[in-house]
Amino acid sequence: MSETVDLSALPSVDRVLKSAAISPLLARYGRSVVTDELRKTLDEIRQSAREQGTVPGEDAVFASLTSRLEYRDRSNLRPLFNLTGTVLHTNLGRALLAEEAVSAAIDAMREAAALEFDLDTGKRGERDSHLRELLRELTGAEDATIVNNNAAAVLIALSTVGGGRQAIVSRGELIEIGGAFRMPDIMEKAGVELVEVGTTNRTHAQDYIKAVRPETALILKVHTSNYRIEGFTAEVSGAKLAAIARQAGIALLNDLGSGTLVDLSRYGLAREPTVREAVAEGADLVTFSGDKLLGGPQAGFIVGRKELIAEINRNPLKRALRIDKIRIAAMVATLKLYRDPDRLASRLPTLRMLSRPEPDIRMQAERLAPQIAKLLAPKGYAVEPCRCSSQIGSGALPVDTIASAGLRITASSGSALERLAACFRSLSRPILGRLQDGALVLDLRCLQDEAQFMRSLSEGFGNALA
Known part of the structure; x- marks a missing residue:
């Protein structure tokens, strides 16, 4: 075949680049990229022609080139x-955003926004201020702040409240989250010494009380949201832990993980503890995610006592863990949907x-x-x-x-x-x-x-x- 096939019928690179049909491809991908892919296309066609004994027409060359360019330009981060x-x-990216959140994010991307500018005073503002009142309203907390994700929320909360001191945690709550990130490792990076109490399946109030020392800074309660221990089990409620913490003069940090702002049972789902309930139980700080059950973009929330939130916001880690205007805009729009719980399931894709x-x-x-x-x-x-x-x-x-x-x-x-x-x-x-x-x-x-x-x-x- 290779001795008889006539490859002269194939157009040259120069001839293809001068044709009118190539103009849309040049406009979309640029001359350098089109030229490079055209050479590869013609090389492949020549090899195929030698093997099969047939030379495709110019239309087939354009079709093959277009296909190569589209495949080259195609991103793996595309809708599916x-x-x-x-x-x-x-x-696959967790929660899909509500249309209101998508529109708010687009507006924030297209235009300048008062991210850290107080329009009332004309002075520098705080990016958390866009979310603070909404979160206080929806959770009952004194104050609130936001960071990149819930692991970051736990990290900065531990670093601020317990850095250089001890935190008491039940052995049954030493979780590992996706990507092999473990709670003991996060605590270590936060500069907190882990004090384990109880056993894997049973931890009692007395275990926490006995573990309190002068160097104890807090009790950490972790919602085991990615696994469940069943059978002969016991755990201490958030309300009881709050009382123990108050008696000992230390803080209670309740990490809810996924977190939810509404009672899921009203939508036919199994009940999960809500953020408002954790706050009402007396937790000094509550951490939870924005991109899971809440249905917003990736974020981590910290709500709780005003003085502790103020300390967290002064932590140098806060700047490293902050989120941008796009996610803040999307999150504000998402949280506003929770003001109308009767229509929440129809407007929030996660619940829908x-x-x-x-x-x-x-x-x-x-x-x-x-x-x-x-x-x-x-x-x-x-x-x-x-x-x-x-x-x-x-x-x-x-x-x-x-x-x-x-x-x-x-x-x-x-x-x-x-x-x-x-x-x-x-x-x-x-x-x-x-x-x-x-x-x-x-x-x-x-x-x-x-x-x-x-x-x-x-x-x-x-x-x-x-």
């Missing part, structure tokens, strides 16, 4: 369909997806199954609606699941299912499910844009499975 069954998926009724999801599965079967059946895959279970994720309600529905895709072999899963990940808008019990399951709880989902499948499917 989370059909894994985990609503707050850490690896978590509280979505199973019958609605099942109807969607039954509607989509035959459409997807038409695409997959010719390739040897079977599709049927199925019942499945969703979970909240990101450390919230670790053993509780929510009844859901989805699509169960089967094939003649496990390798075929793995190829299909890889195909779904390669789409312009990837689709992520989970391989489970010999099938690829697509949990539809988080599927909001059904039309776009089918469009993505239809547009990318032929090439991906050919």
